[in-house]
Amino acid sequence: MYKLFLALTGVWMVSTSAMAQDINRATTAPLTPAPLTIVIHGGAGALEPGRYTAEEEAAYRAKLNEALEVGYAVLEDDGSALDAIEAAIVLMENSPLFNAGKGAVFTREGKNELDSSIMDGATRNAGAVAGVTKVKNPIKLAREVMENSVHVMFAREGAEKFAKEHGLEMVKPKYFRTEHRWQSYKKALKAEKENKQSALPIDYKWGTVGALALDANGNLAAGTSTGGMTLKRYGRVGDAPIIGAGTFADNNSCAVSATGHGEYFMRLTIARDICAQVEYAGKTVDAAADDVIHNRLENFGGDGGVIVLGPNGDYAMTFNTAGMFRGVKNASGLQEVAIYGD
Amino acid sequence: MYKLFLALTGVWMVSTSAMAQDINRATTAPLTPAPLTIVIHGGAGALEPGRYTAEEEAAYRAKLNEALEVGYAVLEDDGSALDAIEAAIVLMENSPLFNAGKGAVFTREGKNELDSSIMDGATRNAGAVAGVTKVKNPIKLAREVMENSVHVMFAREGAEKFAKEHGLEMVKPKYFRTEHRWQSYKKALKAEKENKQSALPIDYKWGTVGALALDANGNLAAGTSTGGMTLKRYGRVGDAPIIGAGTFADNNSCAVSATGHGEYFMRLTIARDICAQVEYAGKTVDAAADDVIHNRLENFGGDGGVIVLGPNGDYAMTFNTAGMFRGVKNASGLQEVAIYGD
Numbered sequence: 001m002y003k004l005f006l007a008l009t010g011v012w013m014v015s016t017s018a019m020a021q022d023i024n025r026a027t028t029a030p031l032t033p034a035p036l037t038i039v040i041h042g043g044a045g046a047l048e049p050g051r052y053t054a055e056e057e058a059a060y061r062a063k064l065n066e067a068l069e070v071g072y073a074v075l076e077d078d079g080s081a082l083d084a085i086e087a088a089i090v091l092m093e094n095s096p097l098f099n100a101g102k103g104a105v106f107t108r109e110g111k112n113e114l115d116s117s118i119m120d121g122a123t124r125n126a127g128a129v130a131g132v133t134k135v136k137n138p139i140k141l142a143r144e145v146m147e148n149s150v151h152v153m154f155a156r157e158g159a160e161k162f163a164k165e166h167g168l169e170m171v172k173p174k175y176f177r178t179e180h181r182w183q184s185y186k187k188a189l190k191a192e193k194e195n196k197q198s199a200l201p202i203d204y205k206w207g208t209v210g211a212l213a214l215d216a217n218g219n220l221a222a223g224t225s226t227g228g229m230t231l232k233r234y235g236r237v238g239d240a241p242i243i244g245a246g247t248f249a250d251n252n253s254c255a256v257s258a259t260g261h262g263e264y265f266m267r268l269t270i271a272r273d274i275c276a277q278v279e280y281a282g283k284t285v286d287a288a289a290d291d292v293i294h295n296r297l298e299n300f301g302g303d304g305g306v307i308v309l310g311p312n313g314d315y316a317m318t319f320n321t322a323g324m325f326r327g328v329k330n331a332s333g334l335q336e337v338a339i340y341g342d
Numbered sequence: 343m344y345k346l347f348l349a350l351t352g353v354w355m356v357s358t359s360a361m362a363q364d365i366n367r368a369t370t371a372p373l374t375p376a377p378l379t380i381v382i383h384g385g386a387g388a389l390e391p392g393r394y395t396a397e398e399e400a401a402y403r404a405k406l407n408e409a410l411e412v413g414y415a416v417l418e419d420d421g422s423a424l425d426a427i428e429a430a431i432v433l434m435e436n437s438p439l440f441n442a443g444k445g446a447v448f449t450r451e452g453k454n455e456l457d458s459s460i461m462d463g464a465t466r467n468a469g470a471v472a473g474v475t476k477v478k479n480p481i482k483l484a485r486e487v488m489e490n491s492v493h494v495m496f497a498r499e500g501a502e503k504f505a506k507e508h509g510l511e512m513v514k515p516k517y518f519r520t521e522h523r524w525q526s527y528k529k530a531l532k533a534e535k536e537n538k539q540s541a542l543p544i545d546y547k548w549g550t551v552g553a554l555a556l557d558a559n560g561n562l563a564a565g566t567s568t569g570g571m572t573l574k575r576y577g578r579v580g581d582a583p584i585i586g587a588g589t590f591a592d593n594n595s596c597a598v599s600a601t602g603h604g605e606y607f608m609r610l611t612i613a614r615d616i617c618a619q620v621e622y623a624g625k626t627v628d629a630a631a632d633d634v635i636h637n638r639l640e641n642f643g644g645d646g647g648v649i650v651l652g653p654n655g656d657y658a659m660t661f662n663t664a665g666m667f668r669g670v671k672n673a674s675g676l677q678e679v680a681i682y683g684d
Binding site: 119124130131150153154156159161162233235236237242243244245248262263266267272273277279280300 | 461467472473491492495499500503504575577580584590605608610614615618619622642
């Protein structure tokens with residue numbers, strides 16, 4: 001039966017050159033150098049035009065452009081997709097603008113608990129950490145777990161112990177605190193008490209950074225880093241550190257980083273589902289992202305977005321929220337950042 | 343392009359009635375009552391005939407049969423698939439024979455840290471907990487998280503705090519300790535020190551329990567519970583509590599519970615991949631499990647097994663280890679338990 005299936009899809013593949021190209025990458029080396037590409041996001045949400053002042057908007061756009069340029073420079077310098085996404089994510093973690101690293105949102109108890117994960121599309125090695133409070137750059141810790149441990153994922157104190165043993169840069173928990181997020185936290189607590197959903201701050205629900213890259217060797221990588229959800233309960237693990245939910249990368253299909261209401265992303269295994277639709281249903285990255293975000297996630301009542309990158313350089317930046325901080329830079333000379341919907 | 347793909351697979355589906363039946367379940371109500379089915383596993387590993395005494399073997403077989411009967415009785419009594427798998431898993435958690443609940447293996451620090459997850463195929467609601475040390479039945483806690491929290495996953499102290507608040511039965515950490523596992527732990531520590539891989543105890547690497555069920559309403563459910571890997575590092579999270587890795591259930595494709603070297607199962611998103619192959623490549627549960635275990639997992643150098651159950655009652659119990667504790671009971675009068683390979 002399955003052979004018949006393969007024969008039929010084989011016929012179909014020959015008739016669709018773009019798709020055949022994607023699928024051939026699974027088993028053959030690329031004939032031409034891969035088109036260097038980096039795609040990033042800085043969180044999806046109720047981002048309506050007018051939400052930010054012109055100065056705030058300019059600051060976001062400048063930081064997104066900087067992340068694209070830093071990551072792309074790594075690729076141009078023959079660096080790996082992993083190095084490129086790490087560089088871009090570290091820059092966003094270090095910026096107070098995004099809900100990752102410095103500038104993370106607060107848990108119900110008024111703490112910053114950070115999650116991150118990374119995946120190498122060439123080897124499908126992966127690393128993930130959940131609930132760290134003293135590691136300056138969680139994405140670096142996720143990579144250290146991937147490269148220098150026999151495990152894929154560490155949570156909380158165990159993750160921090162590993163970080164210390166492996167010489168990661170540690171900071172005091174207050175390093176992550178910004179006055180803006182603290183005020184959002186207090187506002188969210190108050191709104192919850194008064195049961196005023198409409199009064200909840202814009203960053204109540206989510207906000208995450210992520211990056212994908214395609215390097216000169218045709219390798220994909222994906223990474224995600226977040227402070228999670230404002231008012232999240234102690235010990236809650238969201239989608240960002242879950243391989244297959246918030247992050248996935250496989251040279252045979254695609255790379256994905258997600259941002260949104262993480263619980264829906266975990267139940268739908270959003271990142272893996274998009275790559276599975278590319279791998280098994282022969283969809284383009286765009287069509288797969290469309291189905292998962294505008295059909296499956298929406299039917300569940302979930303909100304958020306994804307960035308997706310295929311091994312041929314095709315990409316998608318898809319969301320069902322009003323906006324998503326996002327950007328792409330590639331070998332065709334494209335460099336674009338955006339905040340709001342079209 | 344995608345329409346062409348559907349048209350071709352459509353032609354193929356019509357020619358394979360069993361497959362067409364599976365896929366029709368995705369969009370239409372079942373015409374006949376679903377064939378009540380429960381499938382369980384109690385861990386995969388180097389289970390060669392002769393490994394256990396006749397008495398030990400009989401004890402394992404008796405407990406597997408008991409778990410099947412307890413779960414199946416729930417289904418016969420018009421209970422839900424979720425209730426059936428919970429009953430079967432609780433029974434295995436309470437038995438010192440399996441590496442879940444009482445009888446869990448020890449971490450590097452000599453502790454028992456338990457992981458569990460559950461998923462409802464009808465709603466794709468899910469609950470998961472990682473690293474609990476004082477909750478008697480982690481599968482009950484996973485279900486409580488699924489049904490009575492806004493989150494999907496809690497780790498460590500946060501999970502325990504939630505358990506206490508929700509009235510789960512709490513025990514002292516020493517409740518989980520058995521002399522057999524303690525001796526295995528000491529042997530593993532010694533073997534590691536002397537770098538004698540061959541001297542490692544049989545339960546060094548893994549051991550997990552899981553159950554799947556199909557109820558009279560045609561709903562699938564999956565659950566997994568484990569003590570993880572002997573000598574696992576503090577805070578390590580394995581595949582058992584990861585939705586898409588150790589556990590997945592969707593009425594539109596299948597239900598899966600996995601057991602094995604968890605790191606590989608996380609990187610390959612084993613449970614979701616099997617259901618994705620059913621959903622998008624139109625495979626039978628058996629063919630999908632075969633590909634993922636004997637092709638993908640094996641190519642990665644990983645070991646372990648899965649149980650899989652489809653919405654029409656088709657099931658698979660697939661492993662690339664010498665054996666896997668397993669069993670199935672269904673409406674056709676089948677009741678079967680096994681330990682070793684064929």
